[in-house]
Amino acid sequence: MKLIGSYTSPFVRKISVILLEKGITFEFINEMPYNAENGVAKYNPLGKVPALVTDDGECWYDSPLIAQYIELLDIAPALVPRDPKAALRMRQLESLADGIMDAGLVSVREQARPAAQQSPEELVRQREKITRALDALEAYTADGTLKADELNLATIAVACAVGYLNFRRVSPGWCATRPHLVKLVETLFQRDSFARTEPPKA
Numbered sequence: 001m002k003l004i005g006s007y008t009s010p011f012v013r014k015i016s017v018i019l020l021e022k023g024i025t026f027e028f029i030n031e032m033p034y035n036a037e038n039g040v041a042k043y044n045p046l047g048k049v050p051a052l053v054t055d056d057g058e059c060w061y062d063s064p065l066i067a068q069y070i071e072l073l074d075i076a077p078a079l080v081p082r083d084p085k086a087a088l089r090m091r092q093l094e095s096l097a098d099g100i101m102d103a104g105l106v107s108v109r110e111q112a113r114p115a116a117q118q119s120p121e122e123l124v125r126q127r128e129k130i131t132r133a134l135d136a137l138e139a140y141t142a143d144g145t146l147k148a149d150e151l152n153l154a155t156i157a158v159a160c161a162v163g164y165l166n167f168r169r170v171s172p173g174w175c176a177t178r179p180h181l182v183k184l185v186e187t188l189f190q191r192d193s194f195a196r197t198e199p200p201k202a
């Protein structure tokens with residue numbers, strides 16, 4: 001299998017962690033989608049990473065769908081419940097985490113523009129999405145919907161989303177008022193799969 005991605009993308013990290021946790025061997029093809037010259041569109045017409053190319057030459061893109069494909073391979077540990085409704089609930093939590101990644105990415109892109117071209121309103125809009133989503137995740141960890149000691153699609157996605165906020169210093173004070181979420185992500189960050197997929201420092 002080939003995973004097309006960049007080392008800084010939280011969506012790519014989610015898929016890398018899933019593959020590592022399941023012990024699936026893969027080759028990482030480093031492509032930077034925001035570089036002028038990049039080969040991402042060969043794999044995904046939308047020009048986004050991750051994309052996954054299987055040994056049969058099938059190509060999958062959009063990380064929730066890739067995660068679903070990998071789960072279909074039926075390789076332990078199972079990361080999504082078999083019950084369809086429970087699976088849907090877990091995928092909704094994945095969407096919430098992915099939404100934080102999306103809003104974090106938009107914020108980072110906006111702040112990379114020349115100061116005069118940045119939209120403070122857009123930055124506030126994105127920050128509010130992140131704040132509301134983090135509050136929802138804190139509530140889900142407090143009521144046991146998300147459990148720090150459970151490895152599944154939702155907890156992996158949440159840890160990747162928060163890892164991205166930390167890495168890009170978006171919402172830097174997020175942890176002050178969300179102790180349950182802090183415990184969850186710190187537990188996940190201790191895993192080898194997370195240590196091996198930490199974004200580069202520079």
Ligand SMILES: N[C@@H](CCC(=O)N[C@@H](CS)C(=O)NCC(=O)O)C(=O)O
Pocket residue numbers: 008009010011033034046047048049050061062063064098105
């Ligand atoms: N919904 C997509 C989002 C992927 C995404 O936005 N990836 C970013 C990198 S973190 C990207 O490739 N952006 C390039 C672009 O938007 O042109 C997924 O879950 O795979």
